[in-house]
Amino acid sequence: MGRRVFFLSVLAVLTAVCALPVLSMLYRSVHIDGRFTLSAYSGVLDSGRQWRLMWNSVSLAGSVALATVLAGVPLGVLFGKTEMPFRRLLSAAFVVPLLVPPYVLAVSWADLLGCGGDGALDGFSGCALVHFSVFLPVPMILTMVFLRTVDTRLEEAARLVSGWRGALFGVTLPLILPGILLSGILVFLLSFGEIGVPNYFRYDVFPLESFIQFSAFYNFEAATAAAAPSLAVAVALLGLERVFLRDKTRAPRILYGEGGFTRIHLGRRGGVIAAVCALLAVAVVAAPLSALVAEAGGGPAYAEALERAGGSLLRSFVYASIGGACVAVLGFLVGYIIHAKAVPGWRMADTLTIFAFALPSSVVGIGLISLWNHPWSNLVYATPAIVILGYLAKYAALGSRITLARLRGLPASMEEAARISGAGWFRSMAMIVVPLSARALLAGWLVGYIFSLRDTGITMLVYPPGHETLPVRIFTLMANGSRELISAMCVIMTAAALLPLGVGLALWRVPRVWRRR
Amino acid sequence: MARSARLEEAMKEDVLRLDDVSKSYGGTTVLEGVSLRVGTGERLVALGPSGCGKTTILRLVAGFVAPDSGRILVNGRAVSENGRVLAPPERRGLGMVFQDLALWPHMTVSGNIEFGLKARGTPRSERAKRAADALALVDMSGYGARKPSELSGGQRQRVALARALVLEPALLLMDEPLSSLDSDLKRRLTDEILSLHGKLGFAMVYVTHDRDEAARLASRVVVMERGRVEFDGTPDNAFSGR
Numbered sequence: 001m002g003r004r005v006f007f008l009s010v011l012a013v014l015t016a017v018c019a020l021p022v023l024s025m026l027y028r029s030v031h032i033d034g035r036f037t038l039s040a041y042s043g044v045l046d047s048g049r050q051w052r053l054m055w056n057s058v059s060l061a062g063s064v065a066l067a068t069v070l071a072g073v074p075l076g077v078l079f080g081k082t083e084m085p086f087r088r089l090l091s092a093a094f095v096v097p098l099l100v101p102p103y104v105l106a107v108s109w110a111d112l113l114g115c116g117g118d119g120a121l122d123g124f125s126g127c128a129l130v131h132f133s134v135f136l137p138v139p140m141i142l143t144m145v146f147l148r149t150v151d152t153r154l155e156e157a158a159r160l161v162s163g164w165r166g167a168l169f170g171v172t173l174p175l176i177l178p179g180i181l182l183s184g185i186l187v188f189l190l191s192f193g194e195i196g197v198p199n200y201f202r203y204d205v206f207p208l209e210s211f212i213q214f215s216a217f218y219n220f221e222a223a224t225a226a227a228a229p230s231l232a233v234a235v236a237l238l239g240l241e242r243v244f245l246r247d248k249t250r251a252p253r254i255l256y257g258e259g260g261f262t263r264i265h266l267g268r269r270g271g272v273i274a275a276v277c278a279l280l281a282v283a284v285v286a287a288p289l290s291a292l293v294a295e296a297g298g299g300p301a302y303a304e305a306l307e308r309a310g311g312s313l314l315r316s317f318v319y320a321s322i323g324g325a326c327v328a329v330l331g332f333l334v335g336y337i338i339h340a341k342a343v344p345g346w347r348m349a350d351t352l353t354i355f356a357f358a359l360p361s362s363v364v365g366i367g368l369i370s371l372w373n374h375p376w377s378n379l380v381y382a383t384p385a386i387v388i389l390g391y392l393a394k395y396a397a398l399g400s401r402i403t404l405a406r407l408r409g410l411p412a413s414m415e416e417a418a419r420i421s422g423a424g425w426f427r428s429m430a431m432i433v434v435p436l437s438a439r440a441l442l443a444g445w446l447v448g449y450i451f452s453l454r455d456t457g458i459t460m461l462v463y464p465p466g467h468e469t470l471p472v473r474i475f476t477l478m479a480n481g482s483r484e485l486i487s488a489m490c491v492i493m494t495a496a497a498l499l500p501l502g503v504g505l506a507l508w509r510v511p512r513v514w515r516r517r
Numbered sequence: 518m519a520r521s522a523r524l525e526e527a528m529k530e531d532v533l534r535l536d537d538v539s540k541s542y543g544g545t546t547v548l549e550g551v552s553l554r555v556g557t558g559e560r561l562v563a564l565g566p567s568g569c570g571k572t573t574i575l576r577l578v579a580g581f582v583a584p585d586s587g588r589i590l591v592n593g594r595a596v597s598e599n600g601r602v603l604a605p606p607e608r609r610g611l612g613m614v615f616q617d618l619a620l621w622p623h624m625t626v627s628g629n630i631e632f633g634l635k636a637r638g639t640p641r642s643e644r645a646k647r648a649a650d651a652l653a654l655v656d657m658s659g660y661g662a663r664k665p666s667e668l669s670g671g672q673r674q675r676v677a678l679a680r681a682l683v684l685e686p687a688l689l690l691m692d693e694p695l696s697s698l699d700s701d702l703k704r705r706l707t708d709e710i711l712s713l714h715g716k717l718g719f720a721m722v723y724v725t726h727d728r729d730e731a732a733r734l735a736s737r738v739v740v741m742e743r744g745r746v747e748f749d750g751t752p753d754n755a756f757s758g759r
Contacts, residue, residue, distance in 0.1 A: 411617055
């Protein structure tokens with residue numbers, strides 16, 4: 001198979017995975033009982049309730065995006081640009097909430113404040129608090145990544161005349177502004193599409209509406225129509241990102257490893273600032289998770305949790321592992337297509353993955369059902385394959401962006417040298433590009449695994465009977481399970497996410513140790 | 518008839534031939550109507566400032582990009598023509614030393630050198646022998662098990678040369694391979710390249726912006742300016758009065 005045919009096939013698979021479900025959903029929403037009609041949409045546009053839902057969704061996502069950027073960027077600068085003590089430990093602590101399903105944090109906060117989802121935290125405030133702690137790592141991590149893309153010489157030129165404060169505010173932060181804006185957009189989209197936390201705190205938002213229309217009333221047309229505004233918001237924001245930020249943020253070029261990177265010396269203030277950050281980490285991360293562990297109590301709750309959800313836990317591991325592998329492989333191929341401009345439609349590859357990532361989970365889920373719920377496609381729809389397809393559609397962008405960042409640091413001459421030595425494109429990929437991108441593939445798998453493991457929105461809509469995962473099991477037990485049992489399950493869920501991450505990071509460090517030897 | 522036969526004979530002797538080759542990137546013309554011939558065993562040095570199109574010539578010859586118009590022949594066979602790559606890089610039988618050397622960091626020195634032989638289906642025992650011979654040729658025997666990161670700049674240079682020469686190419690392309698080295702090492706390696714050329718007799722296209730390097734290496738010099746060939750002749754003529 002020729003290079004072009006191979007990559008066009010990858011593009012076709014990507015289109016089938018990311019775009020066809022949404023197109024199918026839109027088609028079915030206007031093609032009811034064999035004729036074209038907009039009746040499903042008229043209710044959405046006419047109803048005052050729908051506008052209230054939209055306001056709720058937008059105000060929640062907007063507030064969370066603003067708050068996380070305001071707090072996350074300074075944290076990112078402290079962890080990524082200064083010599084503050086314990087910065088690695090602290091940054092790792094802040095990332096933990098992002099790795100577990102958001103509703104786990106909702107349960108944690110409810111346990112901490114002793115209101116169990118039926119009081120003080122209900123509505124906007126509870127959702128905003130939990131979303132803040134869950135999505136705070138996004139601006140923080142992106143700030144840290146983009147700080148590594150700033151040429152140290154530019155900062156040094158500013159430091160000669162203004163010191164670090166002037167260099168930071170006059171040069172560094174303006175240079176990474178596109179990355180900061182991107183993080184705000186990402187948080188907005190993630191918060192906008194989240195349904196677990198609003199459901200727990202009884203706050204009506206648009207994505208939840210389409211989920212309820214489908215799962216409670218099984219009104220597919222109404223569910224689709226309710227999903228349409230979410231789709232429109234995601235597309236509008238994606239359009240903004242495409243127009244204003246694309247080439248500045250698509251694949252940040254990391255200029256420095258730890259060696260050539262200049263850090264700000266904080267002096268004696270470093271200890272004080274670290275203590276403040278530690279307090280924040282305790283308040284936002286450690287306290288709610290500790291409350292979760294405390295609420296779970298001792299062994300009996302865990303034993304019951306494993307008895308009632310052991311199968312779900314195992315399935316979660318298996319599906320997330322397969323999902324992670326699919327995200328890593330497809331993401332790698334898509335990243336390569338974009339980097340090498342391997343086929344004429346290479347820009348479309350990036351757009352498709354980001355488009356699917358930006359969509360609320362309920363939209364992706366309903367799209368998958370619309371496309372695959374037919375007698376002829378039962379092999380997909382009635383098996384876990386539909387869940388894996390959902391993970392792939394939603395999270396392929398993560399794999400492709402990780403690959404892109406790696407490939408941008410890889411000189412084109414590496415592959416060219418293989419070609420001129422007599423290797424065809426496939427051998428060059430297999431023997432040169434893949435080994436040199438091994439860590440990006442591992443990172444792609446790890447990120448794909450974690451996001452697949454924590455996924456609730458898509459899985460809940462598409463899982464076949466008898467194939468529920470742990471997040472879905474916890475979610476469904478929330479209505480009638482005891483708080484101890486739910487908390488124990490949430491602790492197990494958190495451990496399931498963190499354990500492979502620890503192993504992955506240990507593996508990550510192995511090549512460095514070898515290199516030192 | 519006789520004229521056509523003579524022309525065909527002359528074409529056969531050309532290891533490389535560019536006929537009226539042009540190349541643009543996004544509206545910027547990088548090469549404009551360049552015609553060149555490189556004969557067997559000839560050492561052609563393309564000299565010119567940054568952005569004059571000399572590296573583009575190498576990339577066109579290697580097959581990494583296609584010319585917008587014109588034709589490129591390697592060993593008498595058309596390999597690129599009017600926007601099309603007729604033969605991919607791996608089927609052109611060329612050797613190339615890149616500006617950044619492009620040694621694969623995940624392979625040993627021997628792994629780097631044997632890679633091309635493996636791609637061409639050379640048996641393992643012969644591969645090992647030829648890699649050892651190539652290392653001996655560049656005075657790097659005993660370094661086969663090392664990783665590129667464990668070598669000095671000059672040693673990496675030699676390994677890159679060995680990797681290109683182990684395939685016994687009729688034409689060796691060199692893209693400013695010595696640009697990052699200090700002047701003493703540069704001079705020493707230039708002498709070594711000349712010595713290897715004397716032993717193996719390959720034709721060479723060497724790109725540089727350094728006049729001294731060009732003067733030492735070239736049997737013929739092409740001076741380029743804004744995508745055009747401004748001068749094509751002997752080093753003596755190139756540097757007298759310039």
